[in-house]
Amino acid sequence: MIKNYLKIAWRNLKRNKAYAFISVTGLALGVTCGILIFTLISYHLSFDNFHKNPDRIYRFYTEWHDGTVGMASAVPQPLGKAYRANFNLSEKTARIISYSGTLISLPGKDIKKFEEKDGVAFTEPEYFDILNFPLIQGDKRNILAKPNQALITENIAKKYWGTSDVIGNTIRLDNKISFTVTGILKDLPANTDRKQEIYVSYANLDEYTDKRHEDAWGGVYSGSQAFTLLKPNVSVERVNAALAQLVKMNFKGRDAKVWNFKIQPLSDIHFNADLDGYADRKYLWALFFIGLFLIITACVNFVNLATAQALNRAKEVGIRKVLGSLPRQLFWQFIAETALITLVATFFAVILAEVSLPLINNLFQSKMQFNWALLAPFIFIIILIVVFLSGSYPGLVLARFQPILALKSKLSQKHIGGFSLRRVLVVVQFSISQVLIIGTIIVVAQLHYSQNTDLGFNKNAIVMVPLPTDDLSKMKTLLNRFNEVNGVEKATLCYSAPASQSNSTTGVNFDHRAEDEHGGINVKAGDVNYLSLFGLKLVAGRNFFAADTTRELLVNETFVKKLNLKPKDVIGKILSIDGHHTTAPIVGVVKDFYNYSFHTEISPICISPNYHSYSNVALKINMHSANSSLASIEKIWNNTFPDELYSYSFLDDSIAKFYEMDNILLKLIEAFAAIAILIGCLGLYGLVSFMAVRKTKEIGVRKVLGASIQHILWLFGKEFCKLLLIAFFIAAPIAWWAMNNYLKDFVYKISIGPSIFLLSIASTFIIAAITVGYRATVAAVTNPVKSLRSE
Incomplete structure (x- = not known):
């Protein structure tokens, strides 16, 4: 039975190539976006989840309560030491002081020099008991226990010496301090926020920087962090209360009210934008809903085209019913066709996703890979959802055809829901498209404002050259x-x-x-x-x-x-x-x-x-x-x-990096908006093509009676103009709410004025006019004699 379903499905698709192409293309684009967004979200959700006891690992952070609440992921340098000495709430506590853009040189006949963008970290030994960065060479019991020791990753070892067998070799930091490599760490996984690949003895920190920092409570250097592994059953509230005692012990007067220290769960570090988190959860949720909407858009496309094609299959259904086919058999026949289209679309979607992933990695400067253990079940679920979401309604429509009406060719639009269903579906499609278009316009406008507003100083043609x-x-x-x-x-x-x-x-x-x-x-x-x-x-x-x-x-x-x-x-x-x-x-x-x-x-x-x-x-x-x-x-x-190693940068390029994530967001929204529009246009083209076939005789009669080409075009266009306006009025408040929340992240920002919405609806009408106009024009200029003969 299943084999028969698939064979008939294949024959129907071969006979209706345009319908098959549009359906496959729309679904493939939607599923591709779903796969990429799922991969992106699952990648970010996996950050630092590989450590032992992740639920007990916390990072200290600073809060300033001084009129407003300010927050920093860094803490005063003595905090970790004072907490460790005064309280017995943690198994381990470690400080790590990081410096970026450092110079590493290798002594020898020909001195080699490397600029390390992620720099080095002066690290207390307990750090490697708290976080799980495995040592593959060296003595774990004596990690960074003495001055002038260094741990490096395999990647750094091969970069510097071409081999990982480098125990005993020497590196020199900023031409100030020499360190002996005493251990090799396994390369850091891609899904960690800890980027340093060179760790050196904390005991040498005083030689590298101002000694006063070791006991200075009144300032916070952005690279000064501390981590702790809490004992089992120790609550966050107990630790925060202990940190409040440290404030009383080390700050006087108003400072004792201004300064606060707290702990942040390891699982929150990657996502907390207030504490330098990379991936704000609200943006991940936004991506999730964009992916969902794109898949829905593709399904809507399919339902639209399938119901439009239903009348063309009326006689086939009538004959099947006369020969004894049950409604459920007809329903499953259509589900089989939908499944075949979905499987073909998914095959192309996987290929498109493979091709697109390097572009996404380049955009985010990440190293994402497809995790097929997670992705395979996701794709299977997507296939099931798409098949039943797309195939159920058209299948039910076909199954309930009256065989006598079908064989007499007396079925009309009202038997498949008229245009009312397809109107709703077109409105849904273009509502999603217009939300994304409005979002794109607002992000572009805000970035233009940020990058072109007078900053109060000159940023052009200025070169910054570091001093060593x-x-x-x-x-x-x-x-x-x-x-x-x-x-x-x-x-x-x-x-x-x-x-x-x-x-x-x-x-x-x-x-x-x-x-x-x-x-x-x-x-x-x-x-x-x-x-x-x-x-x-x-x-x-x-x-x-x-x-x-x-x-x-x-x-x-x-x-x-x-x-x-x-x-x-x-x-x-x-x-x-x-x-x-x-x-x-x-x-x-x-x-x-x-x-x-x-x-x-x-x-x-x-x-x-x-x-x-x-x-x-x-x-x-x-x-x-x-x-x-x-x-x-x-x-x-x-x-x-x-x-030393020479480098320079243009100031305007450095300032542009302030908006790096905003530019990434813009490129994603642009891409998804383009895909949503393309899927919508494919659907519009398919519907207009169907209307042209159904109205062939009407168009011929109108032309014989003197109707102009413009009149014929309006016959097609007026229907879709109404639908696009309805879609706009649905999309506008949703887009305003979403983008108003986006702009809350800016202290200095644009206002969302009517011009943005006018530009959105105008661009949507132009895109739709091009899509509808081409096919409608072909129908309008057809010789009416041929049109009337075709009936």
Whole structure:
């Protein structure tokens, strides 16, 4: 019986090639999106789930309650040590201090140099008891137990020496400290947020950075983290209460109310956007629903076309019923046809998904692979859902045909639900398409606003060249030589650009007040040319005089506003920063500029000269001679720092990285919107083709009676115009709600105006007009004599 069903199904599909092609294409596209989205979501859900006792592993984080609640995934350096010493709630606690963009050199005749983007991590030995990163060479009992030891992954070993047998070899960090490789770690899995592949002894941290940090509670470096493995049955509330005691022990006055420390579950780290999580759960849910809607769209397409084709099979059904076929047999016959189409579509969907996965990996900079143990059941479930969702209604329609009416060719649209069902289905399809179109327009508009709005400083034609040392003599020599390069217009020594992902925030005291100010201040180090090179404007006072150390300070308007003062009122007042280690008078107020992305508000900012903090040379260059200028800059830099590795970046490229995830989201929405539109257009084309066949005689009669081509086209178009308008009125509020939630992630954002919705409906009408117009035009220009003879 099943063999017979499939044989008849195959014959019907061969006879109706256009119907089969449109159905297979629509379903294949929908299922492809479903497979890719399932793979993406399951990949992110698997992050760091391979560790032992994952439900007992937590990371410490910081909260500041100072008017608003601020959060950071990092903690003061002494927190982990103090928690371990004062409380017995955890089996293990470990600190890990990471530094990115470090230089690794290999001593020898020919010194090899590598810039490690993910850097190195100064790590306490207990870290490898908490997290499961297996050691494949070395003594697990003595991991990083002594100074000057290093653990590296197999990947790093092969990258540096071409083999994993490298125990005893030496690496040098930033030309400061040498480490001996004492262990090789198994390569990190793709699904972990821990990206460092070089771990070195925590005991050497004081040699690498300021010793004061080991006991400094008042500041938080973004790379300073701590992990803990709780004892069984220890609750999060007990640990948070213990951390509150640490606050009382180490903070006084208002600071004791501002500072808070808590623990974050390992399972939350990848998803918590407030704590630097990569994949916000709401975006994963959005992808899930987009995938679901695309599959529904494909199924709707199939039902639309199948019911439209039902009349063409009326006589076949009538004969089968006369010969004794039962309704359930006819139903399963159609289900078999649907299953055949779905299987063919799924076959092509798997091929398309295989081809598309590298593109998705390139977009997300990930290493996703198809997990067939999970994917095979998912595809099987999708096939079942699609078969019964797509095949049930058309099958029931065919099964209930009256054989006498069918054989007399007296069945009409009302016997298959008229156009009412297909109207609903077209509205559903284009509602989904228009939601995605509106979403695309809003994301594009927000990104355009973010990337083209005046940031309050100049970002164009500025090159950032890292400084590997704080040697004042070398820095000044380098700066002077850069100024002599043809094409270099200005140069300044600084910590970072006005807007940067590397920000240093510290406590601040104004005018010797009894308590520090709320919220702290973002400190930016720069020399006397900092303002002019970046085009920062003064609203009061003057620029500081040339100096190598902090003798005068500049602040921004936001800082003045938080004091409830006017710019002129702060000139000459004393400001203390960095735990009162630096005290100097305010000599100028700078007009506000955006110091981070539009996702966050402008911070209170302080600018001061301090050569110990300079880590970049910023160069304003003439882009007409950029290539020769950059070549000269590289040559000078290499002559000055022959043991270091040269690199540079354009500031506008660095700022564009603020919106990396937004650009990824845009590309995904664009792709899914295009697929939804394509599926909808395939359905429209199929329906118009069916209408053209059914209306052949009517079109011929109308033309004989003098109807114009425009009139015939409107005969087709008026039906779909109404449906598209209904779809728009359904889609608009849904899209407004969804995109309003998206824009909540931006402090500075566009408003969703009527022009966005007008652009959406206009683009939808144009796409639909092209789709409907082509097939309708073919029908309209057909010779009426042929049209009438065809009947």
